[in-house]
Amino acid sequence: MGLIIGMIYLYAMKNMGAIYEQYAKESIIDLKKSFLRDNVNNLISSINHMRKEESEYHKNLTDDISNILEEYFQFSSSSFLKLSINFFELKALYTVIITDKSSKILYNINTFDSDKINNYSEKIEYLKGKLSSYSYKEYGNYNVFWGVSKEYIENLVKKRIYSEIHNANYSNDAYIWVNEIINYEGGDNYAIRRVHPNLARTEGLLLSTNMKDIKGNRPYLTELEGVKKDGEVFFNYYFKKSNSEDISEKLTYAKLYKDYNWVIAMGVHLDEIQAYINKTTEESQRNITNMAIHISLWIIVLLITIYLFLALLERWYYKNSNRRLKEEVNLDPLTRVYNRRAAMTFISSSFNNYKKTGVSPALIMIDIDDFKKVNDTYGHDAGDKVLINVSEIITNNIRKTDILCRWGGEEFLLICNGLKREDIDIFSKKLLNAVAQAEYKYNEEKYNVTISMGISYFDKTDKESFDSVKRADVSLYNAKNKGKNSASFIINQ
Secondary structure (H helix, E strand, O other), rough: OOOHHHHHHHHHHHHHHHHHHHHHHEEEEEHHHHHHHHHHHHHHHHHHHHHHHHHHHHHHHHHHHHHHHHHHHHHHHHHHHHHHHHHHHHHOOOOEEEEEEEOOOEEOOOOHHHHEEEEEEEEHHHHHHHEEEEEEEEEEOEEEEEEEEHHHHHHHHHHHHHHHHHHHHOOOEEEEEEEOOOOOOOOOOOEEEOHHHHHHHHOEOOOOHHHHHHHOOOHHHHHHHHHHHEEEEEEEEEEEOOOHHHHHHEEEEEEEOOOOEEEEEEEEEEOOOOOOHHHHHHHHHHHHHHHHHOOOOOOOHHHHHHHHHHHHHHHHHHHHHHHHHHHHHHEEOOOOOEOHHHHOOOOOHHHHHHHHOOOOOEEEEEEOOOHHHHHHHOOHHHHHHHHHHHHHHHHHHHOOOOOOEEEEEEEEEEEOOOHHHHHHHHHHHHHHHHHHHHOOEOOOOOEEEEEEEEEOOOOOOOOOOOHHHHHHHHHHHHHHHHHOEEEEEEOOO
């Protein structure tokens, strides 16, 4: 009887294993899709942030030049032209036109193809359309127009993005790549491979929608048609793994970044997913078989009891596996704090609780001051170390109930449940001082970084959870304007 019961039990477990495998595969693929989409969207957010940052930075530099030129004019009006030309020659990135009062051009550089425009006013208007920021000022008998081109700003951003993609480290052979579309009709030479960590030596290669994988699929054609129709697309094709010549099926997500005509994509190999499922299934089946051998010696009632227990154990094992996958999806790969996707979930949950209880957490937007200077001066590796260290410092100086998330780039969002308004000043000074006291070293040079903080609470007038985040962002802007290394907050009630 025990043997018969054991055999029945094994048969039931085998069927359960098949159902579990199918359900697990579907769930894991859904999680992987979220993982791919979130990482691509996070990169796009970083691009937008970098574009804004570079534009604002060079606008400030452009505005500062007027003071330099004023000093030249005050020093020697007769030497003003020579001094100004020498200055702009050293700063070759600027578009410059210097004229006399009659609009006769005395000096010009980096003026694109405006030479074909004879009218001075029309020439200036044409150049304004090419520039990210510009200034115009009169100095005695001279008129000076200068600015920084949009192309220069975009090239700086693209260079930073290239570096970020190559230096990113994801699990399970995952990476991001970028193709630039030059012909939306497709065909040969429809796109350029801009960034590809797995095929770095082929960057700059022209691509064709006629290219086929080993199964006859046309991934570039599928990708192009998908982003043209919906702006994004999930698709499967066969491609080689990183640091290997092995080829396997790959699940890929691609999204069009129209401003650059970039298709930004990320993929994972499905055989790794299947290997994970097979491993967990084999472990489950092995445990089930061993238990069935022992259970066969027991009576039917005891067997049913154990069967139910194992079913619950299977469910727990599956939930535990899903939990580990969800953690991977919700963590920032660099700093290992929560990412923007997780932050949005926490904010929404906190807002729902606020509507029920009236108790709001403090929402604190944190930005590393002058982070671009760190990257420009010491390199992006040093910048990554700063991001990691700042996140560790903040984590070590907050409570276990507080939640730190990387919002994007050098921005973090801190959610502090139970932080009273009267304690904001002490709390913010503690974080500001902790970050500012940390010392970094590049070669023999030592340097420090600071942060600025914008603080807000949910308000009864908020229609959605993100309204408070917007106030925190405005408050952060105010803190930056106060001189940085400071905190500012907006409280509406």
